[in-house]
Amino acid sequence: MKLLKIYIRYPDHESCIEHLESMRFGDEPFCLHCGGLKVARKADGNRIGRWNCHDCKASFNVLSGTIFQKTRIPLQKWFLAIGLLLSAEKNISSHQLARDLDLNQKTAWYMAMRIRKAMQSEGALLRGIVKADDGYIGGKSRKGDKRDDDKPGKRGRGTAKMPVTGTVKRGGSVVEKVTVNLESKGLIRFIKRAALA
Numbered sequence: 001m002k003l004l005k006i007y008i009r010y011p012d013h014e015s016c017i018e019h020l021e022s023m024r025f026g027d028e029p030f031c032l033h034c035g036g037l038k039v040a041r042k043a044d045g046n047r048i049g050r051w052n053c054h055d056c057k058a059s060f061n062v063l064s065g066t067i068f069q070k071t072r073i074p075l076q077k078w079f080l081a082i083g084l085l086l087s088a089e090k091n092i093s094s095h096q097l098a099r100d101l102d103l104n105q106k107t108a109w110y111m112a113m114r115i116r117k118a119m120q121s122e123g124a125l126l127r128g129i130v131k132a133d134d135g136y137i138g139g140k141s142r143k144g145d146k147r148d149d150d151k152p153g154k155r156g157r158g159t160a161k162m163p164v165t166g167t168v169k170r171g172g173s174v175v176e177k178v179t180v181n182l183e184s185k186g187l188i189r190f191i192k193r194a195a196l197a
Contacts, residue, residue, distance in 0.1 A: 006083045007076070016075035017049040020062045032065060033058040067114040077101050081111050085119075 010016045021029070029039050029051065036055030049061045063069050068078055080101060084092055094109035101108065 003080060003083050003087070006079050010076050010079050013075055014048055016079060017062060020066075020068075020075075021049065024062050031056060031058060032060045032062075067118045073103070073107065073111065077103070078111065081108075082115055085112060085115055 010019060028037065030037050031039050031051070031053035034053060034056040036053050038054040039051050040054070042050035042052050042059060047061075049063075051060055052058075053060070063071070068075060071078065081097060084097060084100060092112070094105050094112055097103070097112055098105045098108035103111075
């Protein structure tokens with residue numbers, strides 16, 4: 001999503017909270033501490049998005065357990081930072097992020113690190129029907145690089161090419177990783193981390 005669209009779609013804190021609640025709760029809000037469904041909005045005009053749980057008596061908001069938890073930075077700046085990091089061709093420095101969002105450099109660095117950590121695919125679970133396969137990446141030698149004393153490269157296991165394992169959800173997400181161990185135990189560990197049947 002382009003930055004201007006983010007700015008227009010999420011003009012204030014309330015609109016950001018509303019979006020996060022619809023993404024996280026859907027049509028049925030629940031307690032983020034005990035999972036209970038007996039929750040109600042907290043009657044507090046100064047603290048937008050607070051909820052009370054009637055089961056465990058806890059108070060929470062949609063930011064609990066996310067990268068936005070206990071943040072003092074406006075949520076609109078978080079959304080814009082995510083947009084900037086996703087739209088950057090290579091990378092964006094914390095100094096540039098600080099200039100773009102009118103923040104100090106340490107705050108921009110902190111935000112960028114939390115966003116990048118949240119985007120790591122290691123925590124993404126695939127559900128439903130999942131297929132997995134392994135392979136080797138690395139092209140053939142160029143003709144000009146070949147010498148008469150070159151031995152033909154091995155195929156499959158034992159090759160010098162880079163081993164890669166990937167899983168794909170039918171009609172959906174992909175998780176891939178450079179894999180050192182292509183033995184069955186290593187592959188099973190990877191698939192268990194990536195997929196939840």
